[in-house]
Amino acid sequence: MKINSPLEAYKFLPGTNCGECGELTCMAFAAHLIDRSKKLTECKPILEDKFKKKFEELTALLAPEIREVEIGVGDRVSKIGGDDVLYRHKLTFFNQTQFAYDVWDTMDEKELVERVNYIQDFKKFYVGSFLNVDMVAVRCTSNDPAKFAAAVKKVVETTDMPIILCSFEPAVLKAGLEVSKDRNPLLYAANRDNWKEIADLALEYDVPVTLFAPDDLELLKSMAKTFAAMGTEKLVLDPGTFPTGKQLRQTFTNFIKLRRAGIEGDRDIAYPIMAVPFTAWMAHDDPVSASYWETVVASIFTIKYGDIMILHSTEPYAILPEIHIRDTMYTDPRKPVSVDPGMYKVGEPTVDSPVLITTNFALTYYTVESDLASSKIDCYLWAIDTDGIGVEAAVAGGQLTASKIKKGIEDSGFDLKKDTTHNTIIIPGLAARLQGDVEDETGANVMVGPADSGRIPGWMDKNWPPQKK
Amino acid sequence: MHMTKKMKLSQLSNMLQDLDVESMEGVTIEGDIELNITGGGGLDPALAYALGHEISHVSLHMANIARMLGFPAEQLLASAFGMAEAGQPRALQASPKIQELLASKFEVAKIENWKSQIQEVTLGATSGDGGSRKSTITIGGENALPYYFDAGMPHRNHVTLDVFDMPISMAKAVKANYEDVINDPAEWAKKAVRDFNADMVTIHLISTDPLIKDTPAKEAAKVVEDVLQAVDVPIVIGGSGNPEKDPEVLAKAAEVAEGERVLLASASLNLDYERIAKAAVDYGHVVLSWTQLEINAQKELNRKLMKQCNVPRESIVVDPTTAALGYGLDYAYSNMERIRLAGLMGDDELTFPMSSGTTNAWGAREAWMVSSPLSQDSDWGPREYRGPIWEIITGLTLSLAGNDLFMMMHPTSVQVLKEVTQTLYGAIESEEIDISNWIGAEV
Numbered sequence: 001m002k003i004n005s006p007l008e009a010y011k012f013l014p015g016t017n018c019g020e021c022g023e024l025t026c027m028a029f030a031a032h033l034i035d036r037s038k039k040l041t042e043c044k045p046i047l048e049d050k051f052k053k054k055f056e057e058l059t060a061l062l063a064p065e066i067r068e069v070e071i072g073v074g075d076r077v078s079k080i081g082g083d084d085v086l087y088r089h090k091l092t093f094f095n096q097t098q099f100a101y102d103v104w105d106t107m108d109e110k111e112l113v114e115r116v117n118y119i120q121d122f123k124k125f126y127v128g129s130f131l132n133v134d135m136v137a138v139r140c141t142s143n144d145p146a147k148f149a150a151a152v153k154k155v156v157e158t159t160d161m162p163i164i165l166c167s168f169e170p171a172v173l174k175a176g177l178e179v180s181k182d183r184n185p186l187l188y189a190a191n192r193d194n195w196k197e198i199a200d201l202a203l204e205y206d207v208p209v210t211l212f213a214p215d216d217l218e219l220l221k222s223m224a225k226t227f228a229a230m231g232t233e234k235l236v237l238d239p240g241t242f243p244t245g246k247q248l249r250q251t252f253t254n255f256i257k258l259r260r261a262g263i264e265g266d267r268d269i270a271y272p273i274m275a276v277p278f279t280a281w282m283a284h285d286d287p288v289s290a291s292y293w294e295t296v297v298a299s300i301f302t303i304k305y306g307d308i309m310i311l312h313s314t315e316p317y318a319i320l321p322e323i324h325i326r327d328t329m330y331t332d333p334r335k336p337v338s339v340d341p342g343m344y345k346v347g348e349p350t351v352d353s354p355v356l357i358t359t360n361f362a363l364t365y366y367t368v369e370s371d372l373a374s375s376k377i378d379c380y381l382w383a384i385d386t387d388g389i390g391v392e393a394a395v396a397g398g399q400l401t402a403s404k405i406k407k408g409i410e411d412s413g414f415d416l417k418k419d420t421t422h423n424t425i426i427i428p429g430l431a432a433r434l435q436g437d438v439e440d441e442t443g444a445n446v447m448v449g450p451a452d453s454g455r456i457p458g459w460m461d462k463n464w465p466p467q468k469k
Numbered sequence: 470m471h472m473t474k475k476m477k478l479s480q481l482s483n484m485l486q487d488l489d490v491e492s493m494e495g496v497t498i499e500g501d502i503e504l505n506i507t508g509g510g511g512l513d514p515a516l517a518y519a520l521g522h523e524i525s526h527v528s529l530h531m532a533n534i535a536r537m538l539g540f541p542a543e544q545l546l547a548s549a550f551g552m553a554e555a556g557q558p559r560a561l562q563a564s565p566k567i568q569e570l571l572a573s574k575f576e577v578a579k580i581e582n583w584k585s586q587i588q589e590v591t592l593g594a595t596s597g598d599g600g601s602r603k604s605t606i607t608i609g610g611e612n613a614l615p616y617y618f619d620a621g622m623p624h625r626n627h628v629t630l631d632v633f634d635m636p637i638s639m640a641k642a643v644k645a646n647y648e649d650v651i652n653d654p655a656e657w658a659k660k661a662v663r664d665f666n667a668d669m670v671t672i673h674l675i676s677t678d679p680l681i682k683d684t685p686a687k688e689a690a691k692v693v694e695d696v697l698q699a700v701d702v703p704i705v706i707g708g709s710g711n712p713e714k715d716p717e718v719l720a721k722a723a724e725v726a727e728g729e730r731v732l733l734a735s736a737s738l739n740l741d742y743e744r745i746a747k748a749a750v751d752y753g754h755v756v757l758s759w760t761q762l763e764i765n766a767q768k769e770l771n772r773k774l775m776k777q778c779n780v781p782r783e784s785i786v787v788d789p790t791t792a793a794l795g796y797g798l799d800y801a802y803s804n805m806e807r808i809r810l811a812g813l814m815g816d817d818e819l820t821f822p823m824s825s826g827t828t829n830a831w832g833a834r835e836a837w838m839v840s841s842p843l844s845q846d847s848d849w850g851p852r853e854y855r856g857p858i859w860e861i862i863t864g865l866t867l868s869l870a871g872n873d874l875f876m877m878m879h880p881t882s883v884q885v886l887k888e889v890t891q892t893l894y895g896a897i898e899s900e901e902i903d904i905s906n907w908i909g910a911e912v
Contacts, residue, residue, distance in 0.1 A: 087810070089803040122847045126795065130845075139908050166908045188908070195570070214904055217575040225571045245899030248892050253618045261577040268573065279904050281912040290912075292858060296889050299862050303802075303869050312912055316850030320835055321862045324795045328866065331799045363797035370796070370834050373842070450680075451739075452710065454832075458680050 006030040012058035072162025081272035096330035100135035105151035140167035145175035170197035214240025259305040272307035337362040338388030343412035347378035359386040375457040402437035583813040593703025599728035603701035608873040609822030616893040629669035630661035640837035655699035665880040671705035678709035686721035712740035723748035735759035746778035793833040809871030824874040830863035857881040
């Protein structure tokens with residue numbers, strides 16, 4: 001965005017401190033505009049006619065450096081681009097990389113439908129919700145407009161996911177557009193040879209379009225400028241994804257250069273970037289090697305500035321790391337990641353099973369939980385509400401205390417005396433100094449576990465069950 | 470824009486007759502857009518921006534009308550810049566035909582404030598330097614983020630394979646590679662170098678943990694000697710992670726490895742780091758400075774190692790902690806990236822090469838579990854393929870944050886991580902591939 005202090009945004013706000021946005025003052029709201037945690041449209045007064053000009057001006061000033069482009073419609077619309085920084089810790093990355101998996105028009109129809117269904121149904125539970133993949137890319141391998149249209153039609157009938165139409169042949173893309181124009185598909189792609197015809201299609205159907213200039217940033221920029229001059233900024237840039245060797249290194253350089261120039265204010269190329277890890281399949285014959293390498297290339301360009309990508313392997317060992325590395329990069333670093341406080345059962349605990357305490361810092365919780373689960377230790381595990389702070393810091397900062405532990409257990413309706421035979425709590429080694437307090441507060445026996453949950457299994461062998469006093 | 474009502478066509482065509490981009494600066498347009506630009510200084514930059522925005526819209530709109538009136542607006546548009554509206558792009562009204570691509574130059578500057586070089590650290594010592602290694606390894610020395618075009622990267626990434634002084638529980642996919650050597654650390658180390666292309670090996674003295682076998686430091690040191698005998702690559706010596714016992718174990722190991730310039734893993738704030746640092750200084754080794762995902766703690770420990778313990782700068786490597794993909798890698802990544810950027814920008818408490826315990830990736834259930842414990846999940850597929858890729862992506866991610874040395878476990882992971890990091894580094898030649906028609910590729 002063009003401004004970076006709340007004061008600069010404040011000048012455009014009504015300044016009435018009306019509170020409709022949920023903030024006490026316009027200045028507080030302005031701060032949220034700058035860190036992009038609130039949208040200008042949440043200010044109701046500025047939407048009134050008399051502020052129209054200020055609204056429009058401020059909207060322009062707040063617009064992200066990299067343009068946002070929408071693909072698809074309705075609930076399944078995919079937004080890409082929109083970034084303002086080169087490093088996630090400087091703010092956060094917006095609009096996570098969209099993953100499109102391919103189908104092709106020479107595929108058997110039944111196989112195509114199965115593949116599309118597999119793509120749209122893929123899900124993996126993670127930190128309280130499901131990770132999914134996003135789109136279907138239809139490749140024209142027949143070079144036959146009618147065949148391509150039939151495949152696109154089948155995809156449209158099978159899924160609401162956004163679609164990418166892939167061909168360098170204008171007649172083929174037009175046939176695909178005819179059966180998918182209501183779905184705002186992404187065109188792939190305009191290149192040095194076909195750009196005029198593709199521009200006509202993009203404008204006629206008013207759909208986003210990819211510009212493809214393999215290892216030629218000058219040409220890419222020329223095309224982007226030309227398309228903008230002709231009337232569309234719904235552009236996605238593909239500088240080419242070369243899968244191996246020095247060409248891959250050059251691809252990496254191109255991505256860095258493109259995004260750096262965009263963030264630094266070269267509006268002509270400030271568009272979302274596409275990677276095509278699919279090309280890994282042109283370098284490897286063996287499907288496992290190809291899947292591995294595709295996942296590696298996809299990860300590089302999820303980390304370094306790819307906003308959308310086309311992939312081929314739908315093996316779980318490819319998709320799982322892909323969706324996790326994307327979550328890694330796009331998790332908002334400004335928000336501490338926490339789990340819901342409360343009791344969690346690991347395995348199938350009984351009245352004889354241990355009771356352990358940890359914090360609701362997601363990283364701590366999931367580490368402890370997986371350490372216990374992987375050692376097959378059936379137990380009760382409490383995530384105490386420490387505002388998402390880890391054990392050591394929470395003890396030091398007073399977010400993890402004896403009374404918090406007591407409250408956490410009671411709030412779950414758990415009675416140590418009735419629901420266990422041992423009336424014992426195991427606290428983390430890093431919270432050892434709370435031992436006496438927790439004993440006093442809860443009346444339970446308190447044992448101090450190891451400092452690292454990786455050592456719980458060995459600790460359990462020695463210390464569990466506790467000796468009767 | 471609703472500017473037509475109050476304007477007559479004759480007025481418009483009069484205006485359009487002498488319209489060109491330069492003269493827009495003095496144009497006054499009335500209607501429900503009122504622009505009265507006088508130029509000169511004193512303009513609020515924000516206002517100037519907004520006005521510029523407005524002007525570009527007006528010019529576009531007018532050019533559009535001009536086209537209807539037969540004015541050759543294409544030329545004007547071709548020479549115009551800044552027509553693009555900030556924010557959510559949309560298909561603009563105008564769609565002039567352009568016959569040739571607009572000329573354009575792509576330029577991007579190198580980063581100016583990366584002025585400091587990351588410290589170079591050499592591991593291992595040859596006979597010429599009082600050791601018995603066949604060759605040494607140097608890491609660090611960067612002047613830019615890894616693989617960036619801003620500056621050359623002097624040294625490639627390196628991998629050290631884990632060896633343990635007793636059998637430990639491992640993921641099945643990992644264990645399969647070491648079953649024949651699991652009771653013999655020296656043979657294990659040999660296999661890692663000979664068969665799995667390890668640049669280094671790490672001997673983890675985990676049996677010294679009082680909660681495991683409580684092996685005395687002196688006995689553990691013998692294992693270190695065995696490993697030094699068995700392989701001629703530089704080595705890392707790891708303790709058990711027990712803060713009470715590790716300083717003693719590492720000090721003794723440092724003594725028997727005198728002159729070999731091993732990496733002692735590790736000094737941390739929660740143990741007697743002075744003793745470990747002293748052993749490194751006395752016997753000519755390198756210290757691994759380990760903190761847990763906290764940049765300020767990393768600064769503090771590095772400062773203490775340098776100022777309080779007199780460890781030379783060229784004898785410090787940092788381990789800011791590696792969390793597995795899906796289990797805090799976001800923290801580990803940004804922590805490392807921040808450390809590296811701060812180092813490049815001159816924070817001399819952070820200008821050190823970095824090491825990652827990439828093996829931690831195997832703690833992720835996705836790496837080792839037979840199948841998802843959750844019935845709602847899609848099928849996770851065979852774990853034999855999931856585990857290595859989990860380790861690869863964890864390492865690859867940190868390589869992009871600036872990590873130099875990787876402590877790893879699975880041979881396939883080592884192979885692929887080396888392939889990709891050395892590709893980005895520029896050391897891998899391969900046949901050029903023509904991707905211009907990738908869409909039609911048969912796969």
